[in-house]
Amino acid sequence: MxxxxxxxxxxxxxxxxxxxxxxxxxxxxxxxxxxxxxxxxxxxxxxxxxxxxxxxxxxxxxxxxxxxxxxxxxGELCAEHDGSMPNFTKATAKILELGEFKYLMRPRRKNLVGLANGNGPGAGEASSYLAAPGIAVALGGSYWRARHDASHEDLLASASLTKVGSGELGIIAAAGAGLGGKAGYGLANAYLKDIPDYHFVLKRTSPEDRGHRVVMVNGPLSEGDLDAHDWCDGLTEHYRDASLWYLNWEAKALRRLGGLLTKTAAGAHTSDILFRGEKGAFNPWQSAMLNAEKAGALLAEAISRTENRTFTLMGHSLGARVIFFALLALASKGPGRYVRDAILLGGAVDSANELDWRTAAASTAAGIHNCHSEQDSELQWLCRKADAGFAAPAGLVPVPDAGSGIVNCNFSDLVERHCEWKANLGAVMNRLARQRQSLALREREVSQAKPFPVEAFR
Structure with a gap:
């Protein structure tokens, strides 16, 4: 009919x-x-x-x-056929392990954008993050029609590099469903188009599995750490009751950045390649920083859909940036619901934004360890040359006015270069463990201390 x-x-x-x-x-x-x-x-x-x-x-x-x-x-096409929704039937689905995330995001139908002669929002794949079901409803028809001709890249380039992630996380909040729902599903689908190699790899299981998972996220890669063995080696004596998962993202770009960093940081060749970009476009380091924010939103989406699991998140350099933005997104789900703690090593994250740090820490149960080294001049140089919008990365200096949930850990005596964090991971973890034990002991002593008798003041 x-x-x-x-x-x-x-x-x-x-x-x-x-x-x-x-x-x-x-x-x-x-x-x-x-x-x-x-x-x-x-x-x-x-x-x-x-x-x-x-x-x-x-x-x-x-x-x-x-x-x-x-x-x-x-519109000529439904959200599945225009590429803005992978699968209507899985938009609110849960997963048992992080490795199932790539199957959850697998499209049910072929993307037919370009085959149909439509002029509605479904006709532009670049804007699919705004067209996603849930987001589109919250923003309304008039907002969408005013924006559907603008490309995703134009929208991103018009914003501050350090605020892009926060701004688009605001779209998730505005859409209501947010993480784990239709809005988060559609936004994750759009971001996966920019990071097509995004997936989780199981690196170690535990016979004492208690439902806790450790997620390891890399920054610039050297030829010696492509398979995450450096993370696993450093964690040999730690998290014996947890599985270790490695997040693969932007592997090609991170290998390129890692190779460039092996050259002299101040060399003209490295400077020219690493920070050269077309007119009006981000350079390779800036692009990696931007995609780290998208990768963080994807990590938050995957975590929010994983049932009966808690997480420790560990990241180096740009990997720490991935984790930071994941924590910002997860803060909308309530304090400590998914993440037990986070360990940032040489983080390429602005140390000065107190509100963002407090928000990120509030999404954890046991806080954030900001591991920094004053000797890491490469990180300072990278952020300054990239015009990242901040002069003091958290991987170089402590987070100022750190409140509850943020612990600054100075490793200047142990780490002298940006690439040395994972080589010293075992020693870093041992020191953090001693620090936690000392803090727990002080808290226990305080809680057990007898109140000073009132008579003493009379």
Missing amino acids: SEVRLHHLNSWCSWCGEFSRHTLFKKHGSGRATFLCSSCKLLTAQCRYCDSMARAVIGDDGKAGDECQTQVWH
């Missing part, structure tokens, strides 16, 4: 991602009919290639009403 004859359709909605009832709203003499989704109250039209519903807008606000008289556009 032709869709024009139908008064009701039950199908997936590309606005809200719900399987809902779509009621006929308006017939058109030529072209597809417009329907109204019972879940989000936004207008839809049947996808050209399947039974799901594409986005449709009539009027100025994208919603049905007496003022809606003029047809603005009808």
Whole structure:
């Protein structure tokens, strides 16, 4: 039966991602009919290639009403076929282990962008992070139509490099569903297009498994640490009751950066290659910093979907940046719900933003250890040359005015270069363990101390 004859359709909605009832709203003499989704109250039209519903807008606000008289556009493709949603049926699904994340994000249908002659939001893959079901509903039809012609790259380049992640995490919050829901699912799908090699690798299991997981995240890679054996070697005597997972992200770019860092930092050749970019574009180090923020949002999404697990997050350099932005995103889920603690080694993160640090720490149960070295002149040089927006990376100096949940750990006597953190990981972990034991002992002594008798003041 032709869709024009139908008064009701039950199908997936590309606005809200719900399987809902779509009621006929308006017939058109030529072209597809417009329907109204019972879940989000936004207008839809049947996808050209399947039974799901594409986005449709009539009027100025994208919603049905007496003022809606003029047809603005009808999307040709549903969210699965335009690439903004991998799979309607898995948008709120959970996983048992991090390794299942790549299967969760696997598209159910072929991305047909470019094959359809549409001018709606589904026609531009670059803007799919705004088109994702859940996000689109929260932002509204008029907002979307004003933005659907802007490319993802243009939107990112217009923002401060150090604020891009925070700004787009705000989109998750605005969308309501956030992490673990349709909005987070759609945003993760968009970010995976920028980091296609993103996946988790199991490096060590534990016969004493108690549900805790350690996630290791690299920064610039040398030829000797491509398989994460340096992390595993340093953790041989630690976390015996936890599985070790290695996050692979931007491997090619990180190997290139690692190779360049083996040259003299002040050399003209390294400086020219590492910080040369096309006009108006980010240079390689800046691009890696930006993708670290996206990788952090992806990490938060994966963690929020993993059932019955707690996590310790460990990152070096740009890997510490990945973790920092993951913690910022997870803060929206409540304090200490997923992450027990985080260890940042030589972090390429601004040390001065007190609010962000407190927010990140609040998402953990036992806090953040900011491991820094005043000898790490390479990190200072990198951030200054990259025009990263901050002059004092946390991997070089302590976080000022660190409050509850943030512990600054000075390793200037142990680490002299940016590439030496993982080579000394065993010693770093031993010192952190002694520090934690000392802190726990002091807290116990304080809690057990008898109150001073009031009579002493009389």
